[in-house]
Amino acid sequence: MPVTSVESDTEALTMTLVADFAVGPERVWAAFADPRQLERFWGPPGWPATFTSFEWEVGGRARYEMRSAGGEVARGSWRFVAIDAPRGFEVVDSFVDEHGEAIPGMPSMRMTFAFDATGEGTRMTNITFFDSLEALEQLVAMGAVEGSTLAMNQLDAVLQGLRAFAQGRGTRLEILSDQHVRITRLIDGPRELVWRAHLDPELMRRWMLGPDGWRMSVSEIDCREGGRYRIAWEPEPGTEGESFGFDGEILLLDEPRRMVQTEHMTGTDLPTTTNDLSLYEEDGATLVTLLIEYPDAATRDAVLATGMVDGMEESFRRMERVVLG
Secondary structure, eight states, rough: OOOEEEEEEETTTTEEEEEEEEHHHHHHHHOOOOHHHHHHHHSSSSOEEEEEEEEOSOOOEEEEEOOOTSSSSSEEEEEEEEEEEEEEEEEEEEBBBBBSSSSSSSSSSEEEEEEEEOOEEEEEEEEOOSSSSSHHHHHHHTTHHHHHHHHTTTHHHOOOHHHHHTTTOOOOEOOOOSEEEEEEEEEOHHHHHHHHHHHHHHHHHHHHSSSTTEEEEEEEEOOOOTOEEEEEEEEEOOOOOOOOOEEEEEEEEEEETTEEEEEETTTTTOOOEEEEEEEEETTTTEEEEEEEEESSHHHHHHHTTTTTHHHHHHHHHHHIIIIII
């Protein structure tokens, strides 16, 4: 992971994040200077950012919002204080409302970003300066250390490009916390078709099958926020196993970029998970990212032990053969 340390200093009233990247400072700089690249990593997993304005000049402002899987929205604003390409820049970061006005009781923070060349690439040092100990403690209590670490650890995929980062690696699992895992898979095809493959019942029946010998017996989806879905599988003759299925509700639908839904194993009292699916296309390939939130580590481990990731890889291979091929 790129982030090597995140430390808060209650005497200096600072929080310092250090990360190392295997590319030059110019490439890291470019990722921060382009809002479309920046929004791919500025929000932590589960809270992706969208920059709605971006005035990359001293005195200019940038506004962004981050939307959670449950639909909550957090908004922020940058005021650019200094820009020194490609060495770094400085902003004042504020919590704002839907009109861009600072939210009373929430701190504004000065942040500096420095990009220094190393023998292996670039060391980024991000220092956040607080006006008071209360403001520092407030942000730490809100999860700033964990959120910043998870956010900046996403930058590698942006810097390397999708194909260099993910092609040929199959379905990858990352355990982010006791409750969260991230699964990624690069699909060699356009985002619009990959999106349709996840929501069109007829296409789903062709690829979303896991190991050979199974068929999808139910695929019912009400494709709207608040809509319900139900999917089920059964073994083909000669294949061992029992029928099973899932049902849930679509919480967020942002075609063709993101879908958040709950998932519950039909007919059981097993806990419900929240599945946050996002698709990003670059150079004709689509990165599928699935962030799953479990109620606890025990549930997470029990689900992963079923061979879920291996089954997903077989399904994704089938998608490339029969849907995209």
